[in-house]
Amino acid sequence: MNEALLEVNNISVSFDGFKAINKLSFSIFEGELRAVIGPNGAGKTTFMDIVTGKTRPDAGEVIWGEKNFSLLNRSESQIAQLGIGRKFQKPTVFEEQSVYDNLLLALENDRQPLSVLFYRRNQSDDAKIEEIAAEIGLADRLERRAGDLSHGQKQWLEIGMLLAQEPRLLLVDEPAAGMTLEERDKTVALLRRAAKTRAVVVVEHDMDFVRKLDCRVTVLHEGSVLAEGSLDHVTENQDVIDVYLGR
Structure with a gap:
């Protein structure tokens, strides 16, 4: 591989004495x-909080992109604009708006007040939205109210809203939680497709879901890396068995 897109270097953070x-x-x-x-x-979660600027570490460095930007002196909005998108566990969509309008609001368009006030629907935005809707499996639900979607579909819509912002790195927190088996399989396919054009980091507890992702796995324990490699490799690690899988 080439130079890293994101480097987390020797970071530490404590909360009320807890590291x-x-x-x-x-x-x-x-x-x-x-x-x-x-x-x-x-x-x-703290790792994602640090990368996205929500939490500042006590020590260490977070480096972004080819120009080796430090993320530690940047706000959450500045980090998002650099190309880091984050999806929280609970989906946050505009439930009273249609799927189309949710995706439209997320597009990387001019956000100046006059531009928003005089916005007119156009073919270019329609094409982008239709492409994203197809990628997230909601092409036939563009006119549906977002609040009427299933839990899994709301998760896909929120991922689509992040994709509309064209991030280079997508952080996804426990996407399988609350999904049906069919929705989980579709989510695996969605995340694998997304990773073809950007980096995707998935925090997850469901081992079957992780196995289907078929990717490199990092195991964290007490705030540091315990093991790294394929899922088979890390699940055969005795330390991982003792502190995580054996529980």
Whole structure:
């Protein structure tokens, strides 16, 4: 692989004396699909909070892109504009708006007040929205109210809204939670497609879901990397069995 898209170097952060992240280091590359697993309290969410600017580490560095930008002196909105999108576990969509309007609001268009006020629907935006809707499996639901979608479909819509912003890195938190088996399989396919054109990091507890992703796995424990490699490799690691799989 080439230079890393994202490098997390020796970061640590404590909350009220509890070390949530402890000298954590690893890299994500362009077009890579990566799963991050570990027991509760391992630091998975805090890692994403640090990358997206929600939490500042006490030590270490987070480096982004070919120009080696530090992310630590940037706001959450600046980090998002650099090309890092994050999907939280609970879907957050505009439930009273249609699927089309949700995707339209997310498109990388001019957000100046006058541009928004005088916006007129156009073929270019229609084409982009139809392409994204097809990618997330909602092409036949563009005119449906987002609040009427199933839980899984809302998850896909939120992923689509992030894709509309054309991120280079997509962070996805426990996408399989609350989904049917069919929805999980469709979500696996969606994330694998997304990783063909951008890096995708998936935090997940469901081992069957992670196995279907068929990607490199990073196991976190007590805020640092415990093991890394294929799912078969890490699940055969005795330390991983002791602290995570054996529970």
